[in-house]
Amino acid sequence: MVREVLAGLEIRPDRLYVDGTIGEGGHAVAILSRITGVGELWGFDRDPMVLQTAAARLAPFTSHFRLFHRSYARVGEVLEEAGRGGAAGILLDLGLSSYSLQFSGRGFSFQRDEPLDMRFDPLSPGPTGAQLLNTLPQKEIERIFRDFGEEPRAPALARRVCELRRERPWRTTGQLVDLVLSVLGRRPGSRVHPATRVFQALRIAVNRELEELAKFLEGAPHWLEPEGRLVIISYHSLEDRLVKQRFLSWEKAGVMRRLTKKPLTPGVEEVRQNPRARSAKLRVAEKI
Ligand SMILES: C[S@@+](CC[C@H](N)C(=O)[O-])C[C@H]1O[C@@H](n2cnc3c(N)ncnc32)[C@H](O)[C@@H]1O
Structure with missing residues (x-):
């Protein structure tokens, strides 16, 4: 859902963006291609192997990106350590990368006999x-x-x-x-x-995935500049429910405005090319 992510983030080329789940860097490449001047993308992932893949893929954008081996729930800490007030946009594309599914050897796939590890x-x-x-x-x-x-x-x-x-x-x-x-x-x-x-x-x-998402949602509005955008793609009904409820409560409190009343979903062609996208739901909110 790259087009929807870019539209949701409404990239301004000279600002700071955070990809909280950088994975193999697919969305990151699209974001970095629109960043110029002092603009930056900071990528987070809990999987060190995936970060190596992202680093190789993003190498051409050298001075514009930094990678962090941390949970997206700790974006606030990293911003604070770097003395940055907030980001212009944060993206989460939850779940597992195709790379880890196929190549990690950590038992994410039922199609291979591997140690049943499953830690990101x-x-x-x-x-x-x-x-x-x-x-x-x-x-x-x-x-x-x-x-x-x-x-x-x-x-x-x-x-x-x-x-x-x-x-x-x-x-x-x-x-x-x-x-x-x-x-x-x-x-x-x-x-x-x-x-x-x-x-x-x-x-x-x-991976305590719902706990990490709940922690992130606790802090996210504080990690955005005014008019900063938050884009979240979830693949599981419990994740989407957490996001939906938070977005609603922020809107009621006058903290964030929902830009998608109903979640966006991938088109038929995208699901044909990537069947794992079939359950994706994308929601966007903007800091007031
Ligand atoms: C669906 S993939 C992201 C794919 C990426 N958007 C791309 O275009 O290549 C999700 C990634 O999130 C990472 N992840 C899961 N939970 C995380 C967390 N709490 N903090 C940081 N990364 C996390 C996984 O290791 C995985 O690499």
Whole structure:
């Protein structure tokens, strides 16, 4: 949704922009191409591997970008450390990068047999996905599958996770795929793999993704200049609900104005080219 992101940020070439989830730098390249003079883009990511990819891709824009191995929830700290009052725009494109899904070796994909790690930041203390499945009470695992994966068979899946860990500890994605298939079976005709929801749920729990987003939303209006823009793309109903509710409460408090009353969604062509975009919802707000 690059066009919608650029329109939402309404780039002014000589200002500071923050990409809180720089990933492989796709949006960043588009933003940097519109930045000139003293304009800058600061990119954040929790994944050090992804930051290396972004650094290589953004190299031609040398003097205009800086990268930070930090959570987007800490944008305020970084602005303060640098003595900057606020940004002209902040972008969040939540979730997982295609790069990590395919190449991280950290178990984000059910299509490869890898260690069930799932941390965006492998340097963080954990816990990993496997550690959560090996240690959490059954009820908590059920809640994760139900709330973060919207998985109707969450109770049966959680029960089986706890039965199996008594025989052999959880270690790999392959074990989890086998479990899901043994409980849910294959869905004939469905293009979505039955393990999709469980993998998404566990990743959200490992990275405390909703907590990070809530922390970010607490501070974001303070990190923007007047008329600064906030653009958030979410892929999960719970994320979008947090964003929607915050945007509404800011508008009521006279802090930010909503520029999208209803979220923007990708067009048919974009979803055809990138099926992972199918659940994307983009919302924009402007600081008053
Ligand atoms: C969907 S990708 C972003 C893709 C990017 N917009 C692009 O065009 O290439 C999401 C990225 O956000 C990162 N991420 C997730 N949670 C984060 C957090 N709390 N702080 C910073 N980065 C985070 C992930 O590591 C991933 O690289």
